[in-house]
Amino acid sequence: MTDNTSFQSDKLQRFIFENAAIRGEWLHLTESWQAVLARRDYPARLQTVLGEMMGAVALLAATVKIKGRVVVQIKSEGPVKLAMVECTSDNTVRAFAQWDEDNAIDDNAKLTDLMAGGTMAITIEVEGAKQPYQGLVSLHEESIAATLETYFQQSEQLATRIWLVADQHHIAGLFLQQLPSEQQNKADEQEHWTRISHLASTITEQELLSLGAGTLLHRLFHEEKCRLFEPSAIAFACNCSRERVAETINLLGQEDATQLLNEQGKIEVACEFCNEHYYFDKIDVAQIFSENSISITESDTIH
Template identity: 40%
Template sequence: MPDRDKLQGFIFDQFDIRGEILTLKQSYGEAIARGNYPQLIKHLLGEFMAAAGMLSATLKFDGVLTLQAQGPGPLSMIMADCTRHHNLRAIASFDRAYDFNTDEPLAALVGMGTLSLTIDPSNGERYQGIVPLESENLANCLEDYFTRSEQLRTRIWLAADTELDSPRAAGLLLQALPRQLETSAEENLQMWEHTTQLANTITAEEQLTLDHEQQLHRLFHQEPLRLFEAKAVQFNCSCSKERISQALLSLGEKELNSILDEAGLVAIDCHFCGQHYTFTRDDIQRLFDESPPVLH
């Protein structure tokens, strides 16, 4: 049976090249079930989730990695985020009057906007890199990002399909490392070109149906490769009543009382997981009674 909802790293023992391989099933299915998305956007959400999941392997501290594209097009925003513990979620905002039954590339759908990669640690400074959304697909846009922002040779292959027996998404990443081994720079470059040419032969069907070892053997069986232990990936939303309460406090008591006067309660839905939160007038009053005073 193919690997599902797993992330694995690997390295080439004799060369300064690392990789990540990921497959999603249940986590992807849960994410796209939360919104009434057209098929094209479901497909793109699968690619964003696979990419965010693989990139989260670089997190060495508690925090969240967020991958987001936004612009003036009919797909105004699409994003996925993943924690260090591989809790994954995704969402998209789009024009429901637009016909998404096309093969338009990501850049055209977003409207030639921007792609951002944000790392938000639990403690420490937030980091964000932004590049123009110029390439046709997410994999190429991310490769552009790493070339421009990180100056690391990186290749990415993404796949998603919602029309199989169940939704599936997958990703493969190769990245050239700073020189550490005794292998010369020229030999490393030759190996980089060789491995990326081999990886170019992977098909979406193989990514979505073969397990990790089968995919890597199919591509690199002639090269010494070390595959690390698999890590479980799962759909999990970070929303909570406490987080929603903090967001409500930022609106101010006057604004919330106005909502209460009109609707009788304050209702908030999490767009990621569908969780419904309600706050009565007593709940809102308690929030402000218990919150520390603001110093001016």
């Protein structure tokens, strides 16, 4: 096992055990996390939750082999109203949260107080598929990692352990999952899982944040046959665009759009993920609906 010397700071590395039907992932995010934090002044406690969610979605996306995107979203009645993170099959991530800015958020607030009554929705959108897959799991009072472990237990019936840690600089994660095995001897497989997940549970948050994949795996599993694969780079990206916002205004309908224009002089739409602001004045809005009417005319000529 060798450590990767690439200077890419944001990456995910898969690994497997050659002596057990167990797969794993190691994750580190720095620049993509800084890109999220630069866009909003999140309270410290919310930073850790949003960071853990961003780590969770990247680990989760790496387990599904699809072309499309994975979204993890929590809506709640608590001080944090909404948190949403996304990872695409092109390894881009984005994230944002909305919270009650009038009241201070306690640094030690429990997850289930911060996001009271919250449910985690996991959506897997495959490009070209009509219906996305969606799984729901109630928030575990301990952590995002514990919530995701419950999700895997319920949805795939695969024993899974997840460690996530986020601070204002980095996000780090470790994932272990028992795979369905051809092995006749289930007792052996169970023993491997118990031993390896126990070894992993000795990890400290500091080790997870500071060590490279090779060093960390060697420290945890030096007596196992562990094979580490090449890293995949992960980066922040937002796919919002003026065209997409125009589509939204089109869906709003001409009457409501005109009313907004009359009230505000222009329509302003901000992307929640990247905080890019899009402005549409009278002429822009007229153009959206005139394009719309042209397409109707064109389709009419077919008949």
